[in-house]
Amino acid sequence: AQKVTQAQTEISVVEKEDVTLDCVYETRDTTYYLFWYKQPPSGELVFLIRRNSFDEQNEISGRYSWNFQKSTSSFNFTITASQVVDSAVYFCALSSDKIIFGKGTRLHILP
Amino acid sequence: DAGVIQSPRHEVTEMGQEVTLRCKPISGHNSLFWYRQTMMRGLELLIYFNNNVPIDDSGMPEDRFSAKMPNASFSTLKIQPSEPRDSAVYFCASSPSGTLFGGELFFGEGSRLTVL
Numbered sequence: 001a002q003k004v005t006q007a008q009t010e011i012s013v014v015e016k017e018d019v020t021l022d023c024v025y026e027t028r029d030t031t032y033y034l035f036w037y038k039q040p041p042s043g044e045l046v047f048l049i050r051r052n053s054f055d056e057q058n059e060i061s062g063r064y065s066w067n068f069q070k071s072t073s074s075f076n077f078t079i080t081a082s083q084v085v086d087s088a089v090y091f092c093a094l095s096s097d098k099i100i101f102g103k104g105t106r107l108h109i110l111p
Numbered sequence: 112d113a114g115v116i117q118s119p120r121h122e123v124t125e126m127g128q129e130v131t132l133r134c135k136p137i138s139g140h141n142s143l144f145w146y147r148q149t150m151m152r153g154l155e156l157l158i159y160f161n162n163n164v165p166i167d168d169s170g171m172p173e174d175r176f177s178a179k180m181p182n183a184s185f186s187t188l189k190i191q192p193s194e195p196r197d198s199a200v201y202f203c204a205s206s207p208s209g210t211l212f213g214g215e216l217f218f219g220e221g222s223r224l225t226v227l
Contacts, residue, residue: 047215095212101154
């Protein structure tokens with residue numbers, strides 16, 4: 001069975017702090033994809049990144065970075081120098097024969 | 112380029128009424144997904160289509176729910192009769208051609224349904 005666990009339900013940090021959102025997944029498939037989506041207060045989910053199971057390279061995009069470790073089945077997301085606009089719910093998702101979303105982490109960036 | 116368009120954005124109805132939610136995917140996208148989001152259950156995949164054909168509807172809660180995709184540019188999700196526990200935000204998402212589950216999802220703004 002596939003499963004995505006985002007253990008952090010809610011996180012609050014002060015602006016400019018770094019914050020890491022955890023994602024642990026379970027799958028028996030050898031080929032799969034991992035995603036992160038952002039859901040701002042407006043409600044629409046926005047795609048952030050996709051990784052396939054054969055590409056463990058970490059990725060950096062501006063203040064965002066992702067750490068994919070197959071050994072620990074984790075795909076963590078770090079925001080560096082957080083800003084108030086980063087406040088949102090962030091979802092990790094796993095995709096092989098179905099797309100499964102985690103329950104999300106609500107991130108509050110305090111000014 | 113227009114994104115995924117959903118209507119209505121908000122719907123308030125009474126128990127027992129029929130509800131129809133509509134979705135226009137992004138032109139050229141081959142896959143379409145319907146999700147339901149609630150506080151308790153998070154994001155649940157209800158059904159998905161590939162090239163207008165329903166592939167898996169195992170996520171549809173019960174027979175009161177049905178979905179169609181008559182053409183590549185339109186899909187509907189119908190609930191008949193509606194019940195208060197159907198209250199949720201319903202999202203439609205489309206994905207470009209390629210691996211069915213490898214592409215990123217482009218979500219609409221959602222339809223917030225309240226059943227009284």
